[in-house]
Amino acid sequence: xxxxxxxxxxxxxxxxxxxxxxxxxxxxxxxxxxxxxxxxxxxxxxxxxxxxxxxxxxxxxxxxxxxxxxxxxxxxxxxxxxxxxxxxxxxxxxxxxxxxxxxxxxxxxxxxxxxxxxxxxxxxxxxxxxxxxxxxxxxxxxxxxxxxxxxxxxxxxxxxxxxxxxxxxxxxxxxxxxxxxxxxxxxxxxxxxxxxxxxxxxxxxxxxxxxxxxxxxxxxxxxxxxxxxxxxxxxxxxxxxxxxxxxxxxxxxxxxxxxxxxxxxxxxxxxxxxxxxxxxxxxxxxxxxxxxxxxxxxxxxxxxx
Amino acid sequence: xxxxxxxxxxxxxxxxxxxxxxxxxxxxxxxxxxxxxxxxxxxxxxxxxxxxxxxxxxxxxxxxxxxxxxxxxxxxxxxxxxxxxxxxxxxxxxxxxxxxxxxxxxxxxxxxxxxxxxxxxxxxxxxxxxxxxxxxxx
Numbered sequence: 001x002x003x004x005x006x007x008x009x010x011x012x013x014x015x016x017x018x019x020x021x022x023x024x025x026x027x028x029x030x031x032x033x034x035x036x037x038x039x040x041x042x043x044x045x046x047x048x049x050x051x052x053x054x055x056x057x058x059x060x061x062x063x064x065x066x067x068x069x070x071x072x073x074x075x076x077x078x079x080x081x082x083x084x085x086x087x088x089x090x091x092x093x094x095x096x097x098x099x100x101x102x103x104x105x106x107x108x109x110x111x112x113x114x115x116x117x118x119x120x121x122x123x124x125x126x127x128x129x130x131x132x133x134x135x136x137x138x139x140x141x142x143x144x145x146x147x148x149x150x151x152x153x154x155x156x157x158x159x160x161x162x163x164x165x166x167x168x169x170x171x172x173x174x175x176x177x178x179x180x181x182x183x184x185x186x187x188x189x190x191x192x193x194x195x196x197x198x199x200x201x202x203x204x205x206x207x208x209x210x211x212x213x214x215x216x217x218x219x220x221x222x223x224x225x226x227x228x229x230x231x232x233x234x235x236x237x238x239x240x241x242x243x244x245x246x247x248x249x250x251x252x253x254x255x256x257x258x259x260x261x262x263x264x265x266x267x268x269x270x271x272x273x274x275x276x277x278x279x280x281x282x283x284x285x286x287x288x289x290x291x292x293x294x295x296x297x298x299x300x301x302x303x304x305x
Numbered sequence: 306x307x308x309x310x311x312x313x314x315x316x317x318x319x320x321x322x323x324x325x326x327x328x329x330x331x332x333x334x335x336x337x338x339x340x341x342x343x344x345x346x347x348x349x350x351x352x353x354x355x356x357x358x359x360x361x362x363x364x365x366x367x368x369x370x371x372x373x374x375x376x377x378x379x380x381x382x383x384x385x386x387x388x389x390x391x392x393x394x395x396x397x398x399x400x401x402x403x404x405x406x407x408x409x410x411x412x413x414x415x416x417x418x419x420x421x422x423x424x425x426x427x428x429x430x431x432x433x434x435x436x437x438x439x440x441x442x443x
């Protein structure tokens with residue numbers, strides 16, 4: 001059976017635009033940095049992310065169909081109003097998924113690899129998870145089928161959202177027109193999302209529409225005085241895709257083995273949570289940053305041998 | 306594996322190879338100048354804001370640095386055109402193995418298991434480089 005898959009259809013566009021971004025940066029037309037091994041890691045992650053979703057693909061399809069069989073309404077795929085509705089509903093679902101993926105460690109373990117590059121270019125967009133299916137976040141979209149949207153319609157809209165989010169992974173575009181920045185997720189908004197500066201942590205979770213962040217208090221504009229520094233709070237010391245994909249899962253396992261009675265905290269606490277508070281979470285990093293802003297500047301005290 | 310999936314994977318693999326080759330040819334990584342004292346301090350300041358440095362050792366090849374901040378060692382290591390930073394107890398840094406002009410530090414972190422930094426000698430000598438007092442380690 002032939003299905004309409006926006007991501008598959010857009011794959012040639014992904015390749016051509018990465019080529020274009022590299023060439024334009026090479027000839028200094030636009031700003032972009034590509035490091036060879038970083039690019040290889042991102043693209044290999046993207047290549048195998050499709051394969052890694054196959055083991056649970058049957059389960060996700062079956063769950064969607066089951067939900068649709070128990071639907072509350074029957075919504076036609078040929079209705080333009082239904083497409084408008086699914087556009088907004090899928091996008092707010094994505095916001096919830098994305099926020100959960102940053103704020104709870106179990107799901108961060110799956111999503112962290114997308115943020116593990118110290119670069120921000122179109123290849124970074126392709127650095128996709130290998131463990132999304134296992135993490136079970138696909139369950140968040142099941143209510144849409146329960147409402148009555150056909151699973152194929154949900155899948156198509158998810159694909160459209162993913163393709164939209166591709167082009168915003170670039171430093172080549174500084175700002176879009178003001179009206180566009182107000183409503184849509186843009187390269188500028190998403191640069192903030194990928195930044196590790198404390199001020200920018202856990203902001204701009206949007207998929208297509210930035211309005212959800214504006215409404216729910218997670219919006220942060222990119223500031224000219226503070227350039228984003230990309231990557232993780234504790235950057236990876238490797239380009240090995242296996243370590244990129246699984247390091248946080250392994251770290252969670254190690255923590256649980258070391259301290260099993262805190263298993264729930266290790267799994268469902270925010271990334272950086274620890275029973276004794278000895279590690280940093282986004283919240284603690286932000287608080288420390290805010291305290292430094294209010295404190296008077298100290299004289300530097302550095303001894304250099 | 307069905308034929309279509311295999312073809313899709315093979316073509317994608319070819320595309321990945323071409324794109325990585327193009328990125329290598331373009332040479333558009335970030336500036337990768339070796340670390341000097343000032344740059345090491347600036348990066349350590351970004352990675353460990355608010356930490357005072359009691360001592361700083363920059364790698365002879367400029368690919369890393371090690372600093373002491375109270376009872377902690379701040380480790381900076383080049384990765385590609387960026388840096389990886391971790392903090393570990395100073396005592397562990399002092400105990401790190403030193404061979405062929407390189408100190409190999411176990412970071413006990415699955416995301417960054419080891420740091421290798423080229424230094425003229427290790428461990429350092431001098432009062433501020435010795436094992437921390439109880440107050441510092443607190």
